[in-house]
Amino acid sequence: MSRTLRFDAVLIQAVIAGALSFSHLHDLAAAAGQDGWKAWAYPVSVDLLLVAAWRRMRADGGNRDAWLWFAIALIASLGANVATAGMLDMTDVPPWLRILVAGWPALAFLGGTLLAHSPTDVPQPEAEPAVDTDREALPDLTVERAPEPAPELPPAGPARKDVPPEPVAQAPAVTVPPALLDHARKIADAHHAQTxxxxxxxxxxxRLGIPPALADSIALQLA
Structure with a gap:
């Protein structure tokens, strides 16, 4: 119930303020030489520009052009209220005020046109972050390999004494330079001390960057 009463009070206040401002603008226009229906059209023009600028400010979130035309219409309304409150001789209006009243229709038309046709900022959708396909986790694929068949062994039989065993191939001897052997011995001692x-x-x-055969020969000599 209190909400309804508050809304009604605000509405009544707005109607009273609008009627007084409307009347003051009419009286000022009539005093400046705009008689008849023209005097009634001036307050309508000022109020419409005020409302249009306010709606554009609400839509654009504080557009500078809308604020400018809102201030111009508000100054025109306040100026008429102050002028008709005894601050100005309504029977002898100065020429500059007649010029302002006469030029108001063109100014209001310019403001209304700019407010109606100025572009509205449309919010752009946020760009989705690019997905790096190279770094996407691929599903783990497990490939099972069939076990390799074991090699067939020859059937076991009694050992034949008349067949001599096959000789074991020995690696050919590799000549190791004395300087290289001394250097390898130092490396071997350091390795033994560390590990x-x-x-x-x-x-x-x-460590030495030598062929495998030479390394085997040095290792045999160091053992």
Missing amino acids: GAPIDATTLRS
Whole structure:
């Protein structure tokens, strides 16, 4: 109930203020030489420009052009209220005021046209972040391999004593330069001091950058 009473009070106040402003604008226009229906058209023009500028401000979120025309219409309305309150001799209006009243229709038409046809800022949709397809997680694919068949072994039989065992192939001897052997011994000693284990041929080969055969020969001599 209180909400209804408050709304009615605001509406009544707006009607009273609009009627007084409308009357003051009519009286000022009539005093400036605009008689008949023309005097009634001036307050309608001022109020329409005021409402149009206000609606454009609400739609654009504070457009500067809308604020400018709202201020012009408000000054025209306030000026008429002050002028008709005894601040101006209504029987002898100065020429500058007659010029302002006569030029108001063109000014109001310009303001209404600019407010009606100025572009409205349309909010642009936010761009969606690009998806990096190269970094997308691919599903884990597990490929099962069939077990390889075990190699067939020859049937076991009694060992034949008359068949001598096959000789084991030995690696050919590789000549190691003394300077390289001394350098390798220093590396082996440092490795043994750090790890507590003798150096192997693979580590020795990676440290010295030598062929595998030469590394094996040095490792045998250092053992």
